[in-house]
Amino acid sequence: MIGNDIIDLSLAKTASNWQRKGFLEKQFTANEQQLVLEAPNSFVMVWRLWSMKEAAYKIYTQQHIVRFFAPKKFECKLRSAKEGVVCFKGQKFYTSSLINQHYIFTKASLEKEISSYSEMAPPHEIDNMIKKKLKELTTLSVSGIEQKKSKNGAPNYYHNETPLTRSCSISHHGNYGAFSFVQA
Secondary structure (H helix, E strand, O other), rough: OOEEEEEEEEHHHHHHHOOOHHHHHHOHHHHHHHHHHHHHOHHHHHHHHHHHHHHHHHHHHHOOOOOOOOHHEEEEEEEEOOOEEEEEEOOEEEEEEEEEEEEEEEEOOOOOOOOOOEEEEHHHHHHHHHHHHHHHHHHOOOOHHEEEEEEOOOOOEEEEOOOOEEEEEEEOOOEEEEEEEEEE
């Protein structure tokens, strides 16, 4: 299984006040709050942790057809400048984050190493780009590839009812979009 999340840092700066009273306490564990306070760039750390939690949440909701809001229950631990682990209900979700001046993109999986495909895309082009990537990987016609959503709203791609993706995650925020999938 795979999950992802992307944060448009310009939009996050203007649309969310993470420094308001109570924000950190409601969203992050004590250890995570300490990471934020000690980080050279607290703003980036807040959104890296948030994107890790969101990517892990997307996997969990694919496994268990349930939606809920409990970010503080997903606990992040950093392994390096890119790698991390999110723990929730005894499960570990392994994350890798790409951070630049424009966005933070995090991909999560249940395994430390997983064969998957991820790309950045303008939000309105994601579906077409996934279909083009699947065409490239399978040599099937793009016109026969379609997205179907599971009971919990998770996307997957099919060709004539044959699954092409085993797990798929799509994210968009502001000017940025991304997709990740595991081929069936």
